[in-house]
Amino acid sequence: MALDTAAVKRIARLARIAVPESELPHLAGEISGILKWVEQLDAVDTAGVEPMTSVVAVTLPMREDEVTDGGISEKVLANAPDPARGFFTVPKVVE
Amino acid sequence: MPSLTHLTIAGARAGLAAREFSARELAEAHVKALEEIRPLNAFITETAEQALAMARASDARLARREAGWLEGIPLAIKDLFCTDGVRTTAASRILGNFVPPYESTVTANLWRQGAVMLGKTNLDEFAMGSSNMTSAFGPVESPWRRKGDNRKLVPGGSSGGSAAAVAARAALGAIGTDTGGSIRQPGALSGIVGMKPTYGRCSRWGVVAFASSLDQPGPMTRTVRDAAIMLRAMAGHDPKDSTSVPRPVPDYEAALTGDIRGLKVGIPKEYRIDGMPAEIEALWQQGIAWMKEAGCEIRDISLPHTKYALPAYYIVAPAEASSNLARYDGVRYGLRVEGESLIDMYEKTRGAGFGAEVRRRVLIGTYVLSAGYYDAYYIKAQKVRARIAEDFEKAYREVDVILTPATPGPAFAIGEKMDDPIAMYLNDVFTVPVNLSGLPGISVPAGLTSDGLPLGLQLIGRAFDEETLLRAADVVEKAAAFKALPAMVAG
Numbered sequence: 374m375a376l377d378t379a380a381v382k383r384i385a386r387l388a389r390i391a392v393p394e395s396e397l398p399h400l401a402g403e404i405s406g407i408l409k410w411v412e413q414l415d416a417v418d419t420a421g422v423e424p425m426t427s428v429v430a431v432t433l434p435m436r437e438d439e440v441t442d443g444g445i446s447e448k449v450l451a452n453a454p455d456p457a458r459g460f461f462t463v464p465k466v467v468e
Numbered sequence: 469m470p471s472l473t474h475l476t477i478a479g480a481r482a483g484l485a486a487r488e489f490s491a492r493e494l495a496e497a498h499v500k501a502l503e504e505i506r507p508l509n510a511f512i513t514e515t516a517e518q519a520l521a522m523a524r525a526s527d528a529r530l531a532r533r534e535a536g537w538l539e540g541i542p543l544a545i546k547d548l549f550c551t552d553g554v555r556t557t558a559a560s561r562i563l564g565n566f567v568p569p570y571e572s573t574v575t576a577n578l579w580r581q582g583a584v585m586l587g588k589t590n591l592d593e594f595a596m597g598s599s600n601m602t603s604a605f606g607p608v609e610s611p612w613r614r615k616g617d618n619r620k621l622v623p624g625g626s627s628g629g630s631a632a633a634v635a636a637r638a639a640l641g642a643i644g645t646d647t648g649g650s651i652r653q654p655g656a657l658s659g660i661v662g663m664k665p666t667y668g669r670c671s672r673w674g675v676v677a678f679a680s681s682l683d684q685p686g687p688m689t690r691t692v693r694d695a696a697i698m699l700r701a702m703a704g705h706d707p708k709d710s711t712s713v714p715r716p717v718p719d720y721e722a723a724l725t726g727d728i729r730g731l732k733v734g735i736p737k738e739y740r741i742d743g744m745p746a747e748i749e750a751l752w753q754q755g756i757a758w759m760k761e762a763g764c765e766i767r768d769i770s771l772p773h774t775k776y777a778l779p780a781y782y783i784v785a786p787a788e789a790s791s792n793l794a795r796y797d798g799v800r801y802g803l804r805v806e807g808e809s810l811i812d813m814y815e816k817t818r819g820a821g822f823g824a825e826v827r828r829r830v831l832i833g834t835y836v837l838s839a840g841y842y843d844a845y846y847i848k849a850q851k852v853r854a855r856i857a858e859d860f861e862k863a864y865r866e867v868d869v870i871l872t873p874a875t876p877g878p879a880f881a882i883g884e885k886m887d888d889p890i891a892m893y894l895n896d897v898f899t900v901p902v903n904l905s906g907l908p909g910i911s912v913p914a915g916l917t918s919d920g921l922p923l924g925l926q927l928i929g930r931a932f933d934e935e936t937l938l939r940a941a942d943v944v945e946k947a948a949a950f951k952a953l954p955a956m957v958a959g
Contacts, residue, residue, distance in 0.1 A: 381831070388790060388834040389797075389811065390827055391819030403889060404832060410890055411779040411845070417852050424850030425857065428681065428906025429668045429931065433710050448569035452801035461799050466810050 375405040472497035473637045473959035477541050477694035480640055484530060484540050491530065491540030495523035495584055498542040501638040501958030502586060508609045508636060508956065510629040512547045513555050514587040522584040529582060537701050539582030544639035546630050547588035548595055549575050549685070550674040554585075558676040559593045559603035562796045562803045562821025572674025573706045574643065574685045581701040586639050589629030593823045594793065595650055595678045598895040599885065600628025602825040607882050610658060611636035611954035615920040621879040624654030624895075630688050631658035637958045641689040641698055645675060647682045648781055649875075649899025652911035655688055656874035656924025659913045659952060661945070662688045663695045664899075666932045667906035668713035670699075671706030679788035680711075682781075682903045692912065692942040696720035699934065715932060723935035724942045729763030731940060734867035738774035739898060741876065748873045748923065751915045755871055755925045758947035759940070767867055771859040776852050777901040778893055783836050783849035784904070789826075790833025796821060828889065857905040864930050869940050872898050874911035874924035898926055908934050910941045913950040922952065 376384075378397040381404060385392040392400065450456040472494050475483065483489055499516045519542060526540035550556045550568035557563045571579075579585070592602040599622040600608040610623040611632055623632040627644030631654035634642050644651040646664035655662020663686045670685040677683065687698035700721065705714040735756060740749070760766055798804035798817030805820045807813035822830065836845035863870065876897055885892045902909040908931070911924040925944060929937030 376835075384831050384835050384838070386815075387838060388830050389794075389814040389818055390822065390830060391815040392827070400828070400831070403828060404835070407782060407828075407832060407889060408835075411783055411849075414776055414779050414783075414848055414852050417773065417776055417855060419848065419851035419855065422851040422854050424847050425854040426850070427711075428857065428904075429666070429711070429713060431668065431711065431713060434707075434714075436707075445569075451569050452566055454798060454802070454804035463799055463810050464807060464813055 376401050376408065471959040473501045475640065476691050477538070477640050477689060477697050478691070480541055485535070491523040491526035491584065492520065494540055495519045495542055497959065498586055498638060504958040505611070505633070505636045505638045505956065508611060508632050509606050510589055510608050510632040510636070510638070511544070511587045512557055512559065512590050512605050512629070515554060515585050518554070519584050519586050526582050526584060536580065536582030537697065538578060540584060541582070541640050542584045542586050543578060544586050544589045544630055544633040544642035545575060546591055546627050546642070546644045548591060548645055548676045549643065550676070551575055551585070551588065554588065556588065556676070557605070559591045559605055560821065560823065560826065561604045562818070563676070564604070564803065566802055570674060573671035573708060574675070574702050577702055577704065583701070589633055589642060591629055592626035593826050594676065594789070595626040595645055595647055596789070596825050596829055597625045598649065598653055598892055600625040601882065601886060602823055604823055608632050609882065610879050611956040612658065612879060612921055613955040617919065620882045622657070622882055624657035624879065626650040627688060628654050631655055631660060631662070634660050634688050634690060635954050636956055641687060641694055643685055643702065644688050645683055645685050646903065647678050647785060648903050649896035651686045651688055652899050652909055652926060653875050653895055656911040656913070657879040657922065659922030659950065659954065660688055660690055661692055661695050661910065661912055662686070663699065663910040664902065664908060665699060665703065665934055666908045668711050669703050669908070669932065669934065671704070671709040671712045673706055673708040677792040679785040680792060681788060682785060692938055692945045693721060693724055695910065696724060696938050718935055720934060720938050723939050725939060726943060726946070728759070728940050728943050731764045731869065731936070732867040733759050733764045733766050734769035734863050734870040735766060736769050736771045736774065736863070736870060736872060738771050739872045741897065744876055747917050748876060751923050751925065752873050755914060755944060758944055759871060762943050762947065769863045769867060769870070771863060771901070773852065773855045773859050774901055777856050777904055778897055780849040780852040780856065781900045781904060782893060783845050784853060786829040786833035787837050787846050788833070790830045790837060793826070793830055853904045856901055860905045860907060868930070868936055870928040872926045872928065874898060874926040878917045878921035878923055902928050907931055908937050910937055912941050912945050912948065914944065914948040915950070916952055920952070922950070
């Protein structure tokens with residue numbers, strides 16, 4: 374499927390990645406090329422095939438629902454770009 | 469005494485045990501080697517001081533006869549493994565200043581066995597690439613050169629810095645991660661051994677995630693024996709990774725008996741691809757001859773869905789990546805670029821923080837997971853993936869291991885294949901099916917091209933049968949007797 378620049382812009386918005394207008398045509402070409410290439414999968418007969426969810430047959434382990442750590446807020450915030458008073462911060466979202 | 473940086477891990481272990489040299493001397497020799505190979509750009513962060521401190525502790529344990537399996541062995545760590553207090557970048561601007569407050573399980577396992585950290589190696593950004601050219605910290609240069617040609621070559625990728633460091637004799641071994649061939653391909657292109665264990669064999673906890681159903685840590689070494697030694701230390705169940713498997717870890721080194729008589733070796737006809745260089749075909753035939761001479765039974769097999777592995781991979785891996793990389797939002801860690809609103813900040817941060825290849829893959833992943841396209845792309849790819857795994861399952865009813873070339877060609881020049889993403893993706897044509905099926909695979913240096921570049925053979929094993937895989941690889945390695953050294957070697 375060929376994507377136009379408007380479609381790429383929409384996907385970039387969904388992915389929350391700023392893409393300069395000038396790069397949209399080139400990117401649309403590249404992504405369209407890759408999508409066209411993966412469409413060869415349509416030739417595979419997958420009738421009755423379950424989509425794979427795990428390569429190794431394991432049952433997910435269960436554990437007690439209890440707190441196993443905590444009290445490390447300094448470590449948690451150590452790499453935050455702009456922490457304040459023990460919190461992460463973001464630009465104002467409500468006026 | 470041979471140069472300390474030219475030893476194998478097994479050789480260094482013996483030398484340390486016999487007190488021929490100390491862990492400190494071994495570490496000092498490698499710290500010097502790190503400086504010598506700096507032009508290769510193999511390391512993002514060197515940790516010389518830490519290496520010397522760890523070596524001192526190793527000497528103390530050696531003196532008390534409390535040596536671990538890797539006591540005093542200097543190793544290089546792909547900069548995708550979180551290391552407590554040591555910057556971990558994933559070769560991305562978005563994590564350029566990230567200093568993890570915790571240690572990945574695999575590296576913690578290595579340190580528990582006495583290994584010494586030399587530094588964090590360069591890679592393709594978020595492990596997305598086959599050349600190490602997508603790193604935000606610049607490409608890694610291979611220590612190899614074509615005969616009579618001084619052009620700079622790639623070491624392969626994504627674990628390119630690890631491969632270059634081991635090949636150039638600046639580390640006795642390294643760890644990498646393999647999502648579509650990121651250990652085996654740079655191993656083959658750099659003339660070293662690269663092993664991807666079975667999915668679930670090594671914990672992924674603390675490894676920066678790319679595609680979680682495919683990622684697997686593994687060793688990169690100069691010999692198969694060294695890979696066996698490292699894997700034993702790295703592997704094991706980890707309650708913090710629910711996909712790590714609660715199985716005992718065997719003594720892989722003990723599996724290297726040199727006897728593979730009667731082993732059934734599958735040769736998949738679909739790996740004979742159009743346009744494959746004659747040298748690769750000849751190497752493959754040579755590998756078949758070696759295994760026959762060792763008493764193996766060679767069988768032609770068919771893995772009919774092989775050609776669909778790459779396109780399926782380029783849906784599944786970007787889909788998982790787009791989900792995993794959603795965490796880089798400029799709020800909790802990593803780069804932040806201020807914006808007028810929350811969404812503006814996300815977009816600017818991610819626009820500035822991700823390189824071109826990562827951006828392309830996140831966009832493709834977002835698209836194939838978006839409403840209306842999910843079934844046509846993602847579910848279809850997961851069904852094809854089931855077909856590919858089924859091919860291997862059927863094959864393993866007849867054979868014990870599968871022998872293939874590791875890559876469709878030798879190392880290429882830095883800057884080549886950058887214009888066409890699909891041409892670059894084709895590097896992994898022989899390695900990707902193994903990840904999609906969760907199987908263990910290993911590349912073994914097996915020969916040189918006419919212009920002097922290394923080529924590798926790949927062996928693929930049954931799930932969790934790394935012992936048979938390593939035993940066979942050890943025999944192939946001995947038959948190949950690969951002794952060539954790269955143009956740039958430390959020490």
